[in-house]
Amino acid sequence: DTGVSQDPRHKITKRGQNVTFRCDPISEHNRLYWYRQTLGQGPEFLTYFQNEAQLEKSRLLSDRFSAERPKGSFSTLEIQRTEQGDSAMYLCASSLAGYLEQFFGPGTRLTVL
Amino acid sequence: ELKVEQNPLFLSMQEGKNYTIYCNYSTTSDRLYWYRQDPGKSLESLFVLLSNGAVKQEGRLMASLDTKARLSTLHITAAVHDLSATYFCAVTSDSNYQLIWGAGTKLIIKP
Numbered sequence: 001d002t003g004v005s006q007d008p009r010h011k012i013t014k015r016g017q018n019v020t021f022r023c024d025p026i027s028e029h030n031r032l033y034w035y036r037q038t039l040g041q042g043p044e045f046l047t048y049f050q051n052e053a054q055l056e057k058s059r060l061l062s063d064r065f066s067a068e069r070p071k072g073s074f075s076t077l078e079i080q081r082t083e084q085g086d087s088a089m090y091l092c093a094s095s096l097a098g099y100l101e102q103f104f105g106p107g108t109r110l111t112v113l
Numbered sequence: 114e115l116k117v118e119q120n121p122l123f124l125s126m127q128e129g130k131n132y133t134i135y136c137n138y139s140t141t142s143d144r145l146y147w148y149r150q151d152p153g154k155s156l157e158s159l160f161v162l163l164s165n166g167a168v169k170q171e172g173r174l175m176a177s178l179d180t181k182a183r184l185s186t187l188h189i190t191a192a193v194h195d196l197s198a199t200y201f202c203a204v205t206s207d208s209n210y211q212l213i214w215g216a217g218t219k220l221i222i223k224p
Contacts, residue, residue: 031210042117042201042214043156056211091155095210100144100163102212104156 002026004105006092012111013082020078021108025094032075033102034067035091036060043091049075050097082112115140115206119215127223129191134218136185136202145185146203146212147176156201159187192222 005024013019025032030051035043046065048056051072061067064082069075079086089109093102116139126132136145147159160169162178162185169176173196175188185202199219203212 033210033212035212040216042203042216043212044214045211048210093156100161101146101158103158104148106155 004092004094004103006090006105006108008108009106010109010111012113014113015084016081018078018080019082019110020076021090021092021110023075023077023092023094023105025074025092026103027073029094029096029103030072031095031097031102032069033093033095034075034077035093037089037091037107038087046077079110082110084112086110087112115142115204115213117202117204117213117215119200119202119218121218122216123219123221125221125223126192128193131191132189134187134189134200134202134220136187136215138183138185138204138213141180141183142204142206144205145178147185147187148201148203150199150201150217152199159200189220194222194224196220197222 007022032049034046036046037043045058046061047067049069052069064080067077089107091107092105095102118137120135145162148156149159150156160176165180167178173190178185199217201214201217203214
């Protein structure tokens with residue numbers, strides 16, 4: 001299958017720990033997006049890459065959050081010193097520049113205890 | 114600031130009935146998206162609407178866009194149980210790539 005993949009699918013951690021999530025986009029897609037979704041809400045934009053360049057960060061993305069896309073392929077999202085309010089589904093999406101649709105991965109569900 | 118409102122937020126209906134979900138947005142945006150999400154699953158793209166008067170149909174779902182009214186509708190015809198899901202609309206911001214999402218409409222279709 002050549003869709004967007006995310007790893008892990010579920011993560012349970014204790015408050016204060018660091019976590020890292022990985023996203024592998026569709027292979028030819030040069031744009032990659034991270035969103036966060038809490039229960040009963042629509043996704044909220046976090047950040048966006050075109051190739052390896054991080055072009056936009058939401059003000060939701062505090063300094064505890066960092067994202068990278070080192071070679072313009074997969075991306076990682078790290079959360080340092082997790083807080084209970086970080087519990088959410090973290091979604092990754094990818095698209096081709098100039099195309100309209102964003103294709104979403106299955107998400108990583110984070111639970112901070 | 115671009116905001117998106119959907120209504121209703123929850124809808125329970127019988128199989129075979131027709132209904133419409135509404136999506137209003139606050140400022141000019143020329144791209145509107147509809148996505149479907151099943152419980153615990155990710156988002157599946159349904160429609161991308163680009164221009165005023167655009168209408169797209171797939172099976173029992175039909176989406177339309179009125180950019181002057183800043184309104185999109187998702188119409189369900191003769192609903193079947195398999196359409197039970199949460200439906201989201203989203204629009205692009207000025208930056209042309211960031212999707213701004215509605216809160217979703219949870220649709221339950223009873224046999």
